[in-house]
Amino acid sequence: xxxxxxxxxxxxxxxIVFFIGRYACPRRDRxxxxxxxxxxxxxxxxxxxxxxxxxxxxxxxxxxxPGTHPA
Numbered sequence: 688x689x690x691x692x693x694x695x696x697x698x699x700x701x702x703i704v705f706f707i708g709r710y711a712c713p714r715r716d717r718x719x720x721x722x723x724x725x726x727x728x729x730x731x732x733x734x735x736x737x738x739x740x741x742x743x744x745x746x747x748x749x750x751x752x753p754g755t756h757p758a
Contacts, residue, residue: 701732708735 708731709717718727 704735704739705731706735707738708732711735711738 705728711734712731723731
């Protein structure tokens with residue numbers, strides 16, 4: 688039962704990453720879903736993973752001693 692739950696979570700996460708990668712690609716470059724082979728599948732998953740990683744936290748680093756503000 689636990690493996691089934693993990694499988695469902697894994698498939699759901701993979702599906703979400705796939706569609707994020709699909710819509711991160713410009714519309715003119717998208718291949719119809721019926722024509723996606725294993726190479727395009729991995730490429731789209733990688734694109735989705737990288738697109739999700741670009742939504743990381745924004746840091747507020749300033750250079751110089753504390754209390755000074757850059758002009």
